[in-house]
Amino acid sequence: MATIGAVAKQAGVSIASVSRVINGTAARADTEKRVRAAIDDLGYQPNSAARALKVRQSEQICLSFDDLSNPAYVLMTRGVGQTLSSSKYRLILSSAFSSVEEIVKHLETMGRGFADGLIISPIYSDPRIAELISQLKMPVVLVGTMPEGVNVDNVYVDSAAGLDMAIKHLVETGRKNIAFINGPVATNPGRRRKAAFEKSMKQLNLAFSNSSNLQAEAFTPEAGYRAISEFRDLKNFDAIICANDQLAAGAMKFCVEKRVAIPRDIALVGIDNIDLASLLRPTLTSVDLRAEERGQIAARLMLKRLANPDSPVKKITVQPQLIIRESSVA
Amino acid sequence: MATIGAVAKQAGVSIASVSRVINGTAARADTEKRVRAAIDDLGYQPNSAARALKVRQSEQICLSFDDLSNPAYVLMTRGVGQTLSSSKYRLILSSAFSSVEEIVKHLETMGRGFADGLIISPIYSDPRIAELISQLKMPVVLVGTMPEGVNVDNVYVDSAAGLDMAIKHLVETGRKNIAFINGPVATNPGRRRKAAFEKSMKQLNLAFSNSSNLQAEAFTPEAGYRAISEFRDLKNFDAIICANDQLAAGAMKFCVEKRVAIPRDIALVGIDNIDLASLLRPTLTSVDLRAEERGQIAARLMLKRLANPDSPVKKITVQPQLIIRESSVA
DNA sequence: TCTCAAACTGTAATCGTTTACAGTTGATGG
DNA sequence: CCATCAACTGTAAACGATTACAGTTTGAGA
8 A cells, every 4th residue: 555655755755745735735836746646646545544643533423322223213324424424524333232331331442532523322321321421532412311410512302392292283183092102211212201291191181090101112113013912991092102103103003903993093193203104004193303303413513513622512402393194183 | 541651651561561461462460460450540542543553454344335215225234233243343334325426436535444344235336336346455345246347255135036036926826917116227236126027027928018117216115106106007017016115115105095905906016125014004025135134244254354364255145035925915 | 599491571663644843945025 | 146035845753552572580490
């Protein structure tokens, strides 16, 4: 592989001059021309490790989240990728953390400097994670709920408002008994959506009990299917909100099999508005949490922060949007 | 940030000794203990740029493909990510190339050494791409059709066999007139699937013409919907094969709207067997191209190659599998 | 206790860049 | 033609690790 030295020799100038041409610092037209010719000639590409070592920047941004099986995270990844692709930064993906230990280990390796910034969307809350994030010497953008004591750029979607919109929509279209199929309550989204559901129900003076509140063991269609099949008194409900679209897809499958008519007998609402929602039959009413947009925003926040490390910490809230489709209107 | 020098001073040993402890070369128990203590003390993490510069390895593997909107690539990414996560390598994601130029530019940057290997699944064939891949000084694993003149590790799925299985299945279940909705024929999958379709049809002595062969402008549900709505004589067909599940989902949507009964009036078969397939109504018969498995295999090939650069080039073929669901059997 | 090899340790060069600093060149105006 | 100054260029020192090589310890065996 050609090095900067080889280019310098070929062009008959010093290494420093080559470096300056590459980095756009002043150079005489003549020098520049010769250097560029030599670069082309040798097919020279500057070595990123050497550059990274010297300037203390890797030009890489790390995106970490729980797992790529969840389409909502895929959307987020897409948003981040898009935004980053028009910058000089490369995207490193770290996903599939099966335990808090793994993510802790991963966060510790951040100190190696292979990334200039970290965009993280932690599904679990854990004091160790919060602690490590705060101590990180690099810019961090957190997508999701901020853990206690962490103070970094944040992009936040008001999922409680989304849930509220969904409930109101159901009430307005005449539903009286609303159930909720949640994901694991040990996760951030699970915990927050449960709280939001209960709060909205109370505010609207709607009855709910433990039996109207089911917890699936994962945010997957299979788990949604299993969860709904555990309802003892499905007949008592005329609407179900699911903590994400995948759960809703599973629930819908169950209803189709058991000939529970959607939306006639039961209205179904999901959360995330992934592509799937408009392909199901009936099409699924869903609260769009704007995952792709959040990814874009997170990446933009990161780029700004990298350009301007001392600017005040920002928190951007995105508003969910209720996408009404067939599954909730008769 | 603590450097190896700081650790050495703290432990009262030389830099070399610290390095040796870290890298597991011989050290006296006493030395090792002091070094480890110092490392813990200072929270030292070796700088990856410095290490990469010296040992000429980045411990990063780059995965490149056309775009992340296609769930099949998400599956592949998952497979690669899984396999890599138990290795020392990090995953760099490069996606969303909108043109051959962009991918060429990207391949050129590979010379910077920020990745030790490249796993690539090019959707377009272009001599420049083939040329650049062959000239790359690093291990490459290609997922998909090998371009002319390229000789690297390859994981290949026999999609022609898959298409053949689909057609035979349709014939066996009594279908006589099979149409094909393809994606853009400018892409590798588009071109190959078209050829495979025509070859199988001929072999089985089935009639087909230009009018039974539609080309959607992308591999998306929307494009599938538009494509099927352009069929003049949908009534003449009793089966449609789509070049991927997303196209099939769009086609299915159209059929539902126009009250064309699936599978009674028309059987529908997709390709890829993404999660979506089992959630549609009717559930979608699909040729599983094992994208996730191909990702795993590609990553494993890469790891082997990195461990053993001179071993002979391997080509691994994975067999597709027809997953029969409701959309094709009455 | 002495010898000797094996096991460990330290010194210093090196990886390929960037950049401060000092030196050189060239152009301009008098 | 000279002085002056801006603009450019080259020299050399980093950046933080690894590792060849030479030097030092250690412990076993005589």
